[in-house]
Amino acid sequence: MSIASFIDSPGVQHISLAPARGPLQSLYQQLLDEPEPGHPQAREFLLECLQEVAELPCELPQSPYELAVWSQLQHQRVTADYAGYLAGRRAGEGRRYFPRKADALHFLRSVAPTKLVDGAWLYGVLPHWRDYRVFPLVRTYLEELGDGVAAQNHVLLYQRLLASQGCEDVFDLDDALYRQGAIQLALGLLADEFLPEVIGYNLGYEQLPLHLLISAFELNELEIDPYYFQLHVTIDNGSSGHAAKAVQSVLTNLPRVGDAQAFYQRVMRGYLLNDLGVGSTSVIDSFDLHQQVLQMFERKRKVASQVHSDYCRIEGRTVNQWLGSSGSVAGFLEALQNNGWIRRDTDPASSRFWRLVQGPGAAMFGVFSPYESQLLHDWIAGSWQPETQTKPFRPRRKPQAALSLAGSSQHGELDRERRELIQELQGMDAYRRESRLIGLQAPAQHWSSAGLAATRTFAALIQ
Structure with missing residues (x-):
């Protein structure tokens, strides 16, 4: 299959989300499967969320006519902070978000439930495209969908990003990580009743955040394609992009008859919905490599506790005995280190256990997914870094343009x-x-x- 035909066949890139386990995961999947306007479960969930944010302080100006200036100041502050970040990197500071590749992959997986419904909060405005007041929102939604071009469809871009890193099976995510995605899906099904809240949420989501700029920069350094994030930097610009359209949508939809301030209060509540759930920076700050490795081995233990032979013994116990009971993983990893199977803070290739996982003739090849292998690799490596990564700062590569679909066809x-x-x-x-x-x-x-x-x-x- 040619590259062109591969790009234009999105089905091969389908991302499998974990079977629903928690209430938010269940709701998330239900709203995907049942995109019915006025969905009762979506309405109940959204009302609960709006009640939760009702008492939160809001940073928006008290007058909607001050939003344009507010948005510009927000953008200026973010770009100034980013300039400071770049200056620090040039002065020798390390990466702020992703010191190791495992950190970056954990981030990409954790935000997947939100990224895989990118733009969903605007779905409900499509039937109203003839109304000039919501037409900019319709255009924003279509741009999130790439106007039907696979190489620009935001969800497809994120699916392919995950697949390129071996993270396409997004399993075992915390239930809380589905909250923002569920909010977006609920808003998209309730636009007729909650249009001010949809407009407010859109206003908040389309502002340029600092973490987007830093994430794109550091993913690029780790040789992870940053195009999905770079696209959002450009398309959300405050001059002519989604951020500007979001401000204009507030002003265009302000009622000329009735209580405009009440409308704006609802916009502010919709804006605050962006604060619910686990945000990107919280995901980044919460990453603990050692705990992730322990959890990964515990998952493996449940399916591998009786598949090893009794030939190999570590501290007098077979591998099956080590893996036979819950809570034994930490001791097993310690025993592997004590007996030289794992040598921490060195090149993983010098560890016998790693050579069983990766390399020619590896006996355990395929046991660990690419993401799990990266966790294990970075945990073993610890403070060790290959010589090619010892420089404190590496200039950013030129962003790669999306593959063109020109002339491509399917049959x-x-x-x-x-x-x-x-x-x-x-x-x-x-x-x-x-x-x-x-x-x-x-x-x-x-x-x-x-x-x-x-x-x-x-x-x-x-x-």
Whole structure:
């Protein structure tokens, strides 16, 4: 398969989220599976969240007419802070967020439930595209979907980022990590009733955060493609991008008849919804490599406690005995270190256990996923760094442009959904056709072959 045809076949990049285990995961999956306007569970959940933020202080100005200046000042502060960060890096400071690659992969996995529904809070405005007051929000949503171009669809970009790092199976995530994604999905199904809150949430989410700039820079240094994050830096700009459109949407939708201040208060509550859940910086700050390694081995223990032979004994116990009971993992890792199987703070290649995991003829090849292998590698390496990484600062590489789809085409089964969609639409009247196109742009659909085709058709329709 050519690169071009691979890029235009999003199905091969599907990311498998963990089976729902907690209440937030369950709601998240339910709202993906049931994109019904006015969804009762979405409404109940959103009301609870709005009640929670009702008493929180809000940084927005008291007058909506001051938002443009506020947004510009926010942008200036962030860019000034980023300039200070870059100056520190040039002076020899280390990476602020991701000192090791394992830190970065943990971050990418942990924010996946939010990134994989990117833009979902605006889904509910699509039926109202003819109303000039919400049209900028419609355009923002379509841009989140890449206007139907796979190489620019934000969810597909994040799926491919995860897949490129061997993190496509996002399992065993904490339930709390699904809260922001669930909020976005709920807002997207309740736009008719909660439009001020949708506008307020959009205002907050589209402002340029410092962590986005730093994340893009440090991922690039770790040779992890930062394009998804760089795209958001440019598309959310405060001059003509989503941040500017978000401010304008507040002003355009202020009621001329009725209580404009009450409307703005609801906008402010929607803005505060961004503060709920586990944010990006909290994810980064909470990473503990040793605990992650212990948890990873505990997961392995549950399925591997009886598959090892009794040939090898460590401190008089077989591997099966070490792995036979809960709580034994820490002792097992300590025994591996005491007996020379793992040599911490050195090149992992010098550890016999690592050579069982990676390398030619590795007896345990494939036992650990790429993410798990990175955890193990960085834990063993500890303070050791290869010579190529001893420089305190490495200049940023030029960002790689997204692969072009120009001239690419699909045939046969890969193109079946698009062809069948065209045939289906031909047999519909204008109202049903538009409804079908909107349905295929739901958060769980828009990145599929049919969803991309529907987005392109819809985008052309509303030009």
